[in-house]
Each structure stands twice: as structure tokens, then as C-alpha cells.
Amino acid sequence: MxxxxxxxxxxxxxxxxxxxxxxxxxxxxxxxxxRNHQDGRTVERLEYSAxxxxxxxxxxxIVAEATQRWPVQIALQHRLGGLGIGDIAVxxxxxxxxxxxxxxxxxxxxxxxxxxxxxxxxxFYCDGSVGWVDPTKTGGNL
Amino acid sequence: MPTGDSPPPALISVRVxxxxxxxxxxxxxxVDVELPGPATxxxxxxxxxxxxxxxxxLPERPLAAVNQVHAQPNQPVSNGAELALLPPMAGG
Numbered sequence: 001m002x003x004x005x006x007x008x009x010x011x012x013x014x015x016x017x018x019x020x021x022x023x024x025x026x027x028x029x030x031x032x033x034x035r036n037h038q039d040g041r042t043v044e045r046l047e048y049s050a051x052x053x054x055x056x057x058x059x060x061x062i063v064a065e066a067t068q069r070w071p072v073q074i075a076l077q078h079r080l081g082g083l084g085i086g087d088i089a090v091x092x093x094x095x096x097x098x099x100x101x102x103x104x105x106x107x108x109x110x111x112x113x114x115x116x117x118x119x120x121x122x123x124f125y126c127d128g129s130v131g132w133v134d135p136t137k138t139g140g141n142l
Numbered sequence: 143m144p145t146g147d148s149p150p151p152a153l154i155s156v157r158v159x160x161x162x163x164x165x166x167x168x169x170x171x172x173v174d175v176e177l178p179g180p181a182t183x184x185x186x187x188x189x190x191x192x193x194x195x196x197x198x199x200l201p202e203r204p205l206a207a208v209n210q211v212h213a214q215p216n217q218p219v220s221n222g223a224e225l226a227l228l229p230p231m232a233g234g
Binding site: 032048049050051053054055057058078089090110113114115116117118119120121122132133134135136137 | 159161162163166207210211212226228229230231232233234
């Protein structure tokens with residue numbers, strides 16, 4: 001299994017291959033991409049940071065929960081460091097026999113990740129200002 | 143509960159980790175604190191906010207993790223523990 005946190009470009013095809021198999025005919029994936037706007041402001045680039053050992057451990061716990069609940073295999077990666085608009089920040093791939101369990105597990109993993117995994121996002125705006133994203137405030141993206 | 147004859151509570155050492163906006167507020171990524179034990183997450187946060195410059199600007203009840211597992215305010219913190227204060231998470 002690849003490590004959850006990566007400073008390299010996320011390769012969806014590699015993640016998909018890592019969980020594919022002859023018995024798994026339903027594969028669902030979710031990609032989170034860097035958006036060019038947040039709360040009406042134009043975003044130029046951003047930086048992700050994490051409490052790395054806990055983020056790895058919490059991601060592992062979430063994947064374990066999903067694979068206990070649904071008969072799927074999960075691949076999950078999140079980028080750290082500097083990203084530009086359109087870059088993949090997070091990828092979840094769930095592979096099961098059929099689509100239902102794959103969609104459900106994929107959705108579970110991304111929602112839990114957003115609530116539980118200690119990762120933070122610093123946005124650099126076109127006007128030169130900088131801000132930490134707080135999804136609990138109005139206009140957040142949780 | 144301590145009685146009149148009990149020895150004073152032993153001090154415990156806790157490493158507090160700060161991230162993102164909390165590290166900016168306090169001006170550093172970690173603070174080592176000593177306080178009387180036994181202590182809970184809330185006790186350590188209260189001690190930090192009262193004794194470390196800049197830390198009074200931290201929330202009174204931040205999200206927290208003890209030794210890399212999410213923790214409630216009333217969770218005990220033992221000597222040598224790592225207490226992370228977690229700003230609102232923004233992964234994904």
C-alpha cells in the first residue's frame with residue numbers, strides 16, 4: 001500500500017491499478033482538485049500541511065473502517081506542499097464487486113477524511129494576501 | 143481527592159504541538175509545559191493559555207489529539223504525552 005501523504009503528483013491510474021482485481025468489477029473514484037476561488041476571492045496557489053504521523057494513522061483507521069463495512073479495497077492519497085490550480089489534492093478509489101459498495105465506501109472515506117484527518121490548507125490569493133481555510137466558517141468547503 | 147496530609151501533586155510534562163493558524167498565533171510549532179498532575183486535555187489547554195505568551199488567543203476548547211488519537215476535553219493526559227491542538231481541518 002502506498003503512503004497516504006505524498007509530495008508528488010497523484011496518479012489516479014496507479015491508485016486504481018493498486019486496488020483492481022479480476023473479482024472487482026465496480027470501481028468508484030473521487031478526486032479533489034485545487035479550485036481557483038474561495039469565498040469570492042481568487043486563489044493563485046495553496047499549500048497543504050499536516051500533523052503527519054497522526055494523519056497517516058487516522059487515514060489508516062478510516063480505510064480499515066470502510067473495508068470492514070463494505071467488501072471493497074481502498075486506495076487513498078493526499079498531497080502535501082505547494083499545489084497549483086487544477087492539481088489533484090486528494091484521491092479516493094474504492095474497488096468492489098459491484099458499484100453500490102464502491103460508491104458508498106468512496107463517499108464514506110472522503111467525508112471522514114475531511115472531518116478527522118489533521119490536514120490544513122493555506123491559500124495564497126491573487127491580491128497577495130494569505131489565509132488558512134476554516135471549513136467550519138460560513139462559506140467553507142466542508 | 144487530595145486531603146490535608148497528601149503530598150502536593152506531582153508535576154507532569156506534556157509536549158503541546160501547534161499547527162497552522164494555532165502555530166501562527168503562538169509563534170512556534172510546539173511548547174513543552176509542566177503542570178500538576180493528574181491533568182486532562184482541558185487542564186493542559188487552560189495552563190497553556192494562561193502561561194505562554196500568545197497562547198491566550200487560542201480557543202478555550204480546541205479540537206485535540208493525545209498521542210495521535212482524537213481526544214475529548216475531559217480525557218486524561220499522562221506524563222510524557224504529546225497533546226496536539228488541531229485547528230479546523232481542511233483536507234480534501
